[in-house]
Amino acid sequence: MSIFNTLFPNVAAISDEFIQSTLETVYMVFVTAIFAFTIGLFLGIALLVTKNEKLLYNKVVYNILDKIVNLIRSIPFIILMALLVSLTRFIVHTTIGTNAAIVPIVIAIIPFYARQVENVLLDVDINLVETAQAMGWGVFKIVWSVYLREARKGIIRITALTTISIVSLSAMAGVVGGGGLGNLAINYGYNRFQNDVTFLATLVILLIVLLTQSISTLITKILKH
Template identity: 55%
Template sequence: MDFLKQYIPNVFDNWHGDYGFEGAISQTLYMTIISAIIAGVIGLAVGLILVITEDGAIAENKTIYNITDKIVNVLRSIPFIILLALIGPLTKIIVGTTIGPQGALVPLVIGTFPFYARQVQNALVQVDKGVIEAAQSMGESNFGIVCSVYLKEGLPDLIRASTLTIISLVNLTAMAGAVGAGGLGSLALDIGYKRFQNDVTIVATLMVLLFVFVVQFIGDYITKKVSH
């Protein structure tokens, strides 16, 4: 321990408390988990709409598809740092604040669900059309086809898409820290960079990378389990 204190003294000095590493880690986990759940539900729904309403799909509807597709494209095109400022008034209405982990939830969800929706679409369009046609010939409803064919057959690819999205979300939480959202990104900038405490910046960055590696490992493990 004394050996480490020689090389990363500022990390030990800033470890405890809401504004130290303990608080930053909990804030990053809070933003990631809550945003992932909400954006996951919305993104899955939007992705399914894109899949089932496209040309030749089970519920083909060009109007709904084109509107949904354009919304996803527009939201995906807005840089996240600009999105944070752009939807500030909406964030204030929904959660009552635009700062801190709570204030980051709305932009994180809006910045994440279009990306996930497109990943869901890319995953599910690869489902074997023959299986879908077989389900239709047996009189299966569209809802039944979504549940028993699309979601079941596309599960491994959906897990891979979810893993990629959560990793992207972890990175977004770090970016949100630049505008007062808290978390490891804020710690790295406000204490590490602005106070010239390089050891804080390095350790905060390593912790973000650790989160990414853990998410990737869990995602790969689950994918292997459901693929056999």
């Protein structure tokens, strides 16, 4: 511990708070991922089936969903957080802290993930879809057994990339009191010029990103067998 105290004296002084902030970041990423990936997956599928003339083609519905996705994706995250203050307060009864940060992060990630899901599903071989239709399969079975099955590796890849984006947004949320390592880096590393706090907070965030990538790679390798 003496070496650690020498290299990171300011971190050692707030070790409990640093651990708490790390847990808050993990919590934000985990909860955001559950909501954003679930809703985003269904939204991505909705974009696919309403765009495809051989499934549930509906130009009006697709255009509405498409415009909503594009609109939310075009709003800078900091501004989106400000716009969603009332909604955040209504849902979690506060506008600061980790729970408050989760609301805008989820809303920011859903359209981002949905668009990636749509693009991955569109890459599925159309011949497989046509074969399934010739066999009399319904829309649900085609989506489940053809699109999602064939695109599962791509979905895992974009899920890992989106998780990295969630980690980034969780750190950004710390600028406005969102909690986590981002908040710690601002309050101590930036405002008090404690560079060791900023460095170690950044290192932990990078480790979370590397862990996410490693898990994604492992799952992809398993699916190949």
